[in-house]
Amino acid sequence: xxxxxxxxxxxxxxxxxxxxxxxxxxxxxxxxxxxxxxxxxxxxxxxxxxxxxxxxxxxxxxxxxxxxxxxxxxxxxxxxxxxxxxxxxxxxxxxxxxxxxxxxxxxxxxxxxxxxxxxxxxxxxxxxxxxxxxxxxxxxxxxxxxxxxxxxxxxxxxxxxxxxxxxxxxxxxxxxxxxxxxxxxxxxxxxxxxxxxxxxxxxxxxxxxxxxxxxxxxxxxxxxxxxxxxxxxxxxxxxxxxxxxxxxxxxxxxxxxxxxxxxxxxxx
Amino acid sequence: xxxxxxxxxxxxxxxxxxxxxxxxxxxxxxxxxxxxxxxxxxxxxxxxxxxxxxxxxxxxxxxxxxxxxxxxxxxxxxxxxxxxxxxxxxxxxxxxxxxxxxxxxxxxxxxxxxxxxxxxxxxxxxxxxxxxxxxxxxxxxxxxxxxxxxxxxxxxxxxxxxxxxxxxxxxxxxxxxxxxxxxxxxxxxxxxxxxxxxxxxxxxxxxxxxxxxxxxxxxxxxxxxxxxxxxxxxxxxxxxxxxxxxxxxxxxxxxxxxxxx
Numbered sequence: 001x002x003x004x005x006x007x008x009x010x011x012x013x014x015x016x017x018x019x020x021x022x023x024x025x026x027x028x029x030x031x032x033x034x035x036x037x038x039x040x041x042x043x044x045x046x047x048x049x050x051x052x053x054x055x056x057x058x059x060x061x062x063x064x065x066x067x068x069x070x071x072x073x074x075x076x077x078x079x080x081x082x083x084x085x086x087x088x089x090x091x092x093x094x095x096x097x098x099x100x101x102x103x104x105x106x107x108x109x110x111x112x113x114x115x116x117x118x119x120x121x122x123x124x125x126x127x128x129x130x131x132x133x134x135x136x137x138x139x140x141x142x143x144x145x146x147x148x149x150x151x152x153x154x155x156x157x158x159x160x161x162x163x164x165x166x167x168x169x170x171x172x173x174x175x176x177x178x179x180x181x182x183x184x185x186x187x188x189x190x191x192x193x194x195x196x197x198x199x200x201x202x203x204x205x206x207x208x209x210x211x212x213x214x215x216x217x218x219x220x221x222x223x224x225x226x227x228x229x230x231x232x233x234x235x236x237x238x239x240x241x242x243x244x245x246x247x248x249x250x251x252x253x254x255x256x257x258x259x260x261x262x263x264x265x266x267x268x
Numbered sequence: 269x270x271x272x273x274x275x276x277x278x279x280x281x282x283x284x285x286x287x288x289x290x291x292x293x294x295x296x297x298x299x300x301x302x303x304x305x306x307x308x309x310x311x312x313x314x315x316x317x318x319x320x321x322x323x324x325x326x327x328x329x330x331x332x333x334x335x336x337x338x339x340x341x342x343x344x345x346x347x348x349x350x351x352x353x354x355x356x357x358x359x360x361x362x363x364x365x366x367x368x369x370x371x372x373x374x375x376x377x378x379x380x381x382x383x384x385x386x387x388x389x390x391x392x393x394x395x396x397x398x399x400x401x402x403x404x405x406x407x408x409x410x411x412x413x414x415x416x417x418x419x420x421x422x423x424x425x426x427x428x429x430x431x432x433x434x435x436x437x438x439x440x441x442x443x444x445x446x447x448x449x450x451x452x453x454x455x456x457x458x459x460x461x462x463x464x465x466x467x468x469x470x471x472x473x474x475x476x477x478x479x480x481x482x483x484x485x486x487x488x489x490x491x492x493x494x495x496x497x498x499x500x501x502x503x504x505x506x507x508x509x510x511x512x513x514x515x516x517x518x519x520x521x522x523x524x525x526x527x528x529x
Contacts, residue, residue: 052428072428079421082469083296084476093418094429137429 004029005065005141005173006051012059013046021046022197024060026175028141033167033174035184037232038194044177045075047194048145051175069098071139073130075146075177079118087121088114091133098138108132108162123150127159135166141173142166149179160185184232191232273501276387278395280493280511282402283451283463288486289409290447291464292471292478293440296420300465301351302339302441305358306448307460309335311365313449314382319372325397328452332445335361340438362457385456385508388500398450405443412439417478454493455508462512467492470519488518 006028013021021043028034036044049055051062052072079085087110091101105111108128113121121129127147134142144163148156164187167174178184184191193199269277294303313331317324335357342353369379378386390398409416415436418426427433451460471484496511 049424052424054424054427070428072425074422074425077422080296080298082472083420084472084478084481085421086477089477090421093414093421094425095414133425143428 004063005068006175007063008047008051008060009063010060011047011050011057011062013043013050013055014058019196021050024194024198026051026192026198028173028175030140030173031167031171032189033163033176033185033187034190034192035188035232036175036177036192036194037180037184038199042195044194045145048143048175048177052143065140068141069137069139071134071137071142071172073127073134073142073144073147075149077118077126077130081119085118086115087118087129090118090129091136094133094136097136099136101136104132104135107166108135124152124155127151131159131162138170139172141175144174144176146177146179160187188232193232272388273497275390275392275395276497276507277494279390279398280387280454280497281490282395282399283447283454284467284489284493285486286402286405286409286447287451287463287489288467288471288484289482290405290444291466291468291489292482292485293416293420294444294461294464295468295472296478297440299444300461301354301358303444303448303461303464305339305354305361306332306335306445307452307457308358308362308365310448310452310457310460311369311382312361315365315368315372318369325394325449325453329401329446329449332449333442336441336445337438340441365457381456382452383456383458384506385452385454385459387454387497387507387511390453394453398453401446401450405446408439408443412436416440455511459508459512462515463489463492466512466515466519470515470522473522473525489515492518 004027006026008024008026011021011024011026012019020041024043024047026034026036026047036047038044046055050057052070053062079090091097097104102111105114108131110125110128110132113125113129118126118129127150131144131147134144142163147163148159151159163174163176163185166172167187176185176188189203190201191203192201294300310328310332313328314324316331317327320327339354339357343350348356366379369382381389415426415431418429418431419433419436423433423437447464448460451463455463467489468481468485470488471481475481475484492515493511495514495517497507499505499510499514500507
């Protein structure tokens with residue numbers, strides 16, 4: 001048995017002669033949560049799509065555990081209004097369920113929605129239905145592309161708590177793309193900051209006592225509830241010029257930047 | 269009932285039955301323009317059939333299948349938006365077909381019959397081949413139903429879940445090419461898309477599942493064929509356009525019903 005679910009080494013993807021992903025490494029192990037962060041256009045989704053086999057890679061290798069079952073939660077779902085499709089039918093389209101349907105519905109909290117047309121769901125409800133469809137495959141690896149986008153702070157905490165519970169229960173690996181550069185899921189094991197290449201990698205810090213955090217989320221989480229998000233501090237040893245090329249700083253002149261610049265154009 | 273009317277009715281019903289599920293996919297996947305392009309290219313198939321002196325129905329089917337494959341290949345190349353690409357091909361093939369037919373055919377063929385259909389002149393052999401193709405396409409649709417729906421909802425999700433997306437999509441286009449080839453006799457190249465789209469759009473308001481929508485769409489298509497042929501018989505209106513107008517009338521009637529949520 002391999003000690004990884006997925007191991008990508010030196011991934012490179014070019015589009016129209018432009019490198020949108022360079023020398024990217026990524027490993028996801030069973031029971032671990034990996035969060036991908038980075039500015040818009042950093043190649044997060046490209047990396048995920050390469051790992052899923054949705055796009056051709058130009059360089060590098062991707063090794064997968066044998067017979068790896070992947071549950072994928074895409075970023076967006078658009079179903080034409082002309083297609084009459086209930087939540088139940090949508091879930092059934094994923095093929096024969098390997099996980100218990102009733103349990104998955106209860107876990108994701110969508111049991112009440114089962115007979116609703118897909119087009120009538122709110123953004124947060126759609127996210128949970130997509131998560132349920134991924135879970136029904138009883139995946140060994142769960143790939144979530146911006147699962148909390150468009151979800152409010154409370155919903156975000158609930159979704160992160162749910163993902164953590166799923167990981168603990170099923171011991172699956174989780175690869176998560178986050179739209180936020182600094183606030184990541186608290187139980188993340190590894191954070192990978194991407195900007196065409198892997199800029200830095202590390203663990204998030206506990207932020208329970210961080211005043212900035214409390215100011216933002218103090219109301220949403222009580223003292224008894226552990227916070228579901230944590231701050232990730234970037235440690236970059238290089239900067240990018242205006243074309244995105246790496247400018248290495250001189251040895252000894254190692255710069256830690258904790259503000260939002262990080263040498264990148266960090267506009268969410 | 270005179271023989272020609274019975275044959276026309278049989279041919280029309282066969283086409284309407286298969287147009288239901290296929291038209292539903294055309295609506296769900298927004299393939300109306302794609303259908304138009306394929307249909308227009310059928311005229312080119314007629315020309316080649318005449319030039320090479322092969323069976324015209326076979327030539328039309330082969331022409332549609334060939335263009336469907338070219339479209340699949342071109343759609344992977346994303347330098348132009350799909351609708352622009354289809355717009356270029358659709359009208360160029362129609363224009364080329366019109367030019368070729370008038371230059372090469374020596375007035376041997378009736379252009380209007382190909383543009384607007386000639387259902388009242390179908391032979392027994394035509395009816396047999398139309399039914400054969402119709403039933404084969406329906407069987408293929410039933411067999412591919414779940415993967416087809418899965419790629420209609422989300423292609424990448426389907427891919428990750430193990431659906432061979434490219435193959436299923438190509439199969440759908442080829443099935444559509446086959447149906448266009450048989451529908452050409454009924455309503456002609458200019459009105460084929462209407463026969464696919466209008467009954468499907470009409471049944472949307474009456475149904476709650478994809479299967480119901482496909483089935484009701486078939487039934488509405490059959491009703492439109494019957495009504496169109498009746499109008500043609502009693503009032504001597506052209507059959508193809510009368511069938512399309514009957515479908516439009518049915519669609520208008522469904523607008524009176526409140527949209528199901």
